Amino acid sequence: MVNTDRDDASAEGAERARGEHSREPNKISATTKYSFTGRNLTAYGGLLPVAAMLEKLEFRELVGTSVNLELKRMPRAMPPCDFLLGMILAVYVGFSRLNHLQYLEREPMLLGILRVPRLPVQSTFWRFLSSLHLSVERQLGSLNARLRERVWAAANIRLKEVTIDTDTTVHTLYGGQMGGRVSYNRKNRGKPSYQPMLTFIAETREYAGGVLHNGDKPTGESIARHLARVMDTLPKTVETFRARADAGFYCWEAVKAYTDLSCEFVIVARKTDRLLGELQAADWQPSPDTDADFECQFSYQPEGWEREYRFVGLRYDQPEPDADHPDQIGLFDGLACRYRVFVTNISSEKWSPAAVVAFYNKRAAVENLIKESNNDIGLTAHPSGQWAMNANHFQLSMIAYNLNCWLELFEREESVTVPELRHRTVATTRLRLLYLAAKITRHGGQTEIHFGSQYQERDRFDRLMVRLRLIERKMDGFMPVVNTPLRA
Numbered sequence: 001m002v003n004t005d006r007d008d009a010s011a012e013g014a015e016r017a018r019g020e021h022s023r024e025p026n027k028i029s030a031t032t033k034y035s036f037t038g039r040n041l042t043a044y045g046g047l048l049p050v051a052a053m054l055e056k057l058e059f060r061e062l063v064g065t066s067v068n069l070e071l072k073r074m075p076r077a078m079p080p081c082d083f084l085l086g087m088i089l090a091v092y093v094g095f096s097r098l099n100h101l102q103y104l105e106r107e108p109m110l111l112g113i114l115r116v117p118r119l120p121v122q123s124t125f126w127r128f129l130s131s132l133h134l135s136v137e138r139q140l141g142s143l144n145a146r147l148r149e150r151v152w153a154a155a156n157i158r159l160k161e162v163t164i165d166t167d168t169t170v171h172t173l174y175g176g177q178m179g180g181r182v183s184y185n186r187k188n189r190g191k192p193s194y195q196p197m198l199t200f201i202a203e204t205r206e207y208a209g210g211v212l213h214n215g216d217k218p219t220g221e222s223i224a225r226h227l228a229r230v231m232d233t234l235p236k237t238v239e240t241f242r243a244r245a246d247a248g249f250y251c252w253e254a255v256k257a258y259t260d261l262s263c264e265f266v267i268v269a270r271k272t273d274r275l276l277g278e279l280q281a282a283d284w285q286p287s288p289d290t291d292a293d294f295e296c297q298f299s300y301q302p303e304g305w306e307r308e309y310r311f312v313g314l315r316y317d318q319p320e321p322d323a324d325h326p327d328q329i330g331l332f333d334g335l336a337c338r339y340r341v342f343v344t345n346i347s348s349e350k351w352s353p354a355a356v357v358a359f360y361n362k363r364a365a366v367e368n369l370i371k372e373s374n375n376d377i378g379l380t381a382h383p384s385g386q387w388a389m390n391a392n393h394f395q396l397s398m399i400a401y402n403l404n405c406w407l408e409l410f411e412r413e414e415s416v417t418v419p420e421l422r423h424r425t426v427a428t429t430r431l432r433l434l435y436l437a438a439k440i441t442r443h444g445g446q447t448e449i450h451f452g453s454q455y456q457e458r459d460r461f462d463r464l465m466v467r468l469r470l471i472e473r474k475m476d477g478f479m480p481v482v483n484t485p486l487r488a
Contacts, residue, residue: 038439040108040439040440040441041108041437041438041439041440042107042108042109042437042438042439042440043435043436043437044093044107044109044110044434044435044436045109045436045437045438045449045451046430046433046434046435046436047089047093047109047110047113047434048109048438048449048465049407049433049461049464049465049468050089050092050403050407051113052465052468052469053403053406053407053410053468053471054085056154056468056469056471056472057147057150057151057154057471057478058150058473059081059085059147060079060081060082060085062143062146062147063080063081063084063085063143064081066139066142066143066146067081067084067136067139067140067142067143068135068136068139069132069136071128071131071132073131075120075124075128077116077120077124078114078116078120080128082114082115082116083125083128083129084396085113085114086101086110086114086119086125087125087129087393087396088396088399088400088403089110089113089400090104090110091377091378091396091397091400092400092403092404092426092434093110093430093434094378094430096377096378096379096381096397097378097381097383098122098125098126098129098383099122101119101122101125102121102122104119105118105119105121106118106119107119108440109438109440112440112447126383126384129383129384129389129392129393130384130386130388130389132388132389132392133388134387134388134391134392136388136392137211137212137388137391137392137394137395138229140392140395140396140399141209141210141229141233141395142233143399144207144209144233144395144398144399144402145209145233145234147399147402147406148206148233148235148402148406149235150477150478151406151409151410152235152237152409153477153478153479153480154410154471154478154479154480154481155406155409155410155412155480155481155482155486156480156481156482156483156484156485156486157204157409157485157486158237158485158486158487159203159204159235159237159238159418159486159487159488160237160238160239160240160487160488161238161239161240161241161242161488162201162202162203162234162235162238162240162241162242163201163202163203163241163242163243163244163362164199164200164201164202164208164230164231164234164241164242164243164244164263165199165200165202165243165244165245165363165365165366166197166198166199166226166227166230166243166244166245166249166366167197167198167245167246167248167366167367167370168195168196168197168198168213168218168248169195169196169198169370169374170184170185170186170187170193170194170195171193171194171195171196171374171379171380171382172185172187172188172191172192172193172380173191173192173193173194173215173382174191175385176385177192177194177382177384177385177387177390178385178386178387178390179194179212179214179215179387179390180192180193180194180214180215181193181214181215181216182215183195183215183216183217184217185215192215193215194212194213194214194215194382194390195213195214195215195216195217195218196210196211196212196213196379196394197210197211197213197218197222197223197226198210198370198373198398199226199227199230200366200369201234202244202362202363202365202366203418203421203488204405204409204421205365205369205405205423206402206405206406207373207398207401207402207405208230208233208234209226209229209230209233210226210230210394210395210398211226211229211391212387212390212391212394217248218248219253220251220252220253220254221253223249223251223253223254223257224253224254224256224257227243227254227257227258227261228257228261231261231263240264241261241262241263241264242263242264242265242266242359243258243263243264243265243266244265244266244267244359244360244362244363244366245265245266245267245268245363246267246268246363247267247268247269247270249267250267250268250269250270250343252302252304252305252306254267255267255305255309255343255345256306258345259345264344264345264346265344265345266342266343266344266346266356266359266360267342267343267344268340268341268342268360269311269341269342269343271339271341272302274302274303275300275302275311275341276339278298278300278311279296279313279315279339279341282296282297282298282313283296283298284296284315287314287353287354289352289354290314290353290354290357290358292314292315292316292340293315293316293317294314294315294317295312295313295314295315295353295354296312296313296315296353297310297311297312297313297348297353298310298311298313299311309343309344309345310343310344310345310346310347310348311341311342311343311344312341312342312343312344312353312356312357313339313340313341313342314339314340314341314353314357315337315338315339316337316338316339316340317337318336318337318338340357342356342357342360344356372401372425372426372427373397373398373401375427376425376426376427377397377398377400377401377426378397379394379397379398382394401426404424404425404426404429405423407429407433407464408421408422408423408424409486410464410467410468410481410482411460411463411464411467412482412486414482414483414484415484416486417486417487417488418486418487418488419488421486432457433457433461436451436455437451437452438450438451438452467481467482468481
């Protein structure tokens with residue numbers, strides 16, 4: 001009788017299972033002996049896919065062409081690109097502050113990726129980051145964009161329509177950081193803060209672009225520059241762009257920037273007295289497809305705008321004013337009403353008022369992405385009082401955030417579409433993939449990494465590594481390693 005491969009595999013699995021069940025459990029108590037004789041043991045074995053992805057995407061070569069590091073003094077401990085890579089990986093692992101690098105000084109996995117016997121001391125990283133000019137901040141944004149283009153090509157991302165969500169967040173400062181202002185700070189009133197602007201791609205949850213802004217309210221000019229910079233870095237294969245933003249971006253400069261960039265947008269409108277008058281004079285209709293009582297749409301040109309745009313309004317009738325939304329209260333036929341108003345350049349023939357509102361309501365996901373960046377990536381951990389250092393570290397941290405999104409794109413199932421694409425937070429990825437105990441050995445001049453046989457998601461890990469190792473550059477770009485393209 002000839003055994004097939006399936007029979008051999010099942011017999012081997014059964015024998016292994018019998019061995020595991022027959023073995024007595026390890027009894028660990030207070031008297032259990034311990035020692036520090038193990039060598040080349042790591043708690044971050046999950047850095048292997050990250051290292052494979054960055055190597056196949058030619059990260060080091062890309063730094064040399066995208067980032068012009070004009071250093072006053074060339075560091076001797078490591079090449080400049082490895083300093084950037086070391087800080088990015090440290091943030092990805094969970095050590096967001098430069099002072100935390102001391103805990104990774106002898107980490108064998110990180111040392112193997114950086115190819116050094118020992119990490120430089122924390123002050124060396126600090127001096128390197130301090131030596132970078134402010135112009136490097138924009139170059140790091142370009143580096144992130146070029147990495148994203150290569151990931152989309154290798155992971156077979158074929159999105160023709162992309163939605164970008166832009167928002168601001170508040171970082172409270174507890175030192176004398178440059179650019180700190182006492183401005184809008186809902187949680188810590190009266191304390192100086194930064195108000196960075198961030199833009200994410202809704203379909204893939206990637207960080208598209210951002211800028212570290214001082215604590216003052218962003219001006220219309222700064223918003224327009226940010227939007228133009230983000231749109232310039234998006235993949236050229238995308239044909240249709242849509243954008244969503246809250247009332248903080250309601251200004252003529254932002255609307256003009258979206259229009260000039262051929263981007264369809266929906267922005268929350270601030271309810272001025274003149275706009276409230278237009279709302280009360282509008283033709284209100286019942287709104288069965290939204291959570292409001294009535295809806296309306298009209299053309300309106302705010303003061304200072306060069307042309308009129310389509311406005312969509314929702315009205316919520318309530319017997320008493322809502323104390324949480326005092327700016328949204330208006331009187332209509334003697335009743336206190338609450339309004340939601342949106343401005344858009346999408347025609348009524350293309351989208352109904354309910355479709356405009358439904359499209360904007362999906363923007364709520366960007367709040368979770370910003371929260372993940374602040375808490376899991378440590379975006380609020382500004383390393384210095386110098387503005388240039390904080391701006392450059394801001395971009396490095398967001399590249400570390402994107403590493404998680406890019407791994408998800410390579411790990412996805414073949415049949416997954418954009419609505420089915422799940423986002424796994426950085427905190428979950430660390431517990432599921434990154435914090436993976438392993439032993440590094442070297443035999444016959446070859447380095448090997450050994451993981452535990454009890455790892456429950458071995459199949460997904462193997463699939464991810466197979467795809468990453470297949471990444472290959474061709475004359476016209478990177479060949480896709482996922483057979484089925486990701487489309488909307």
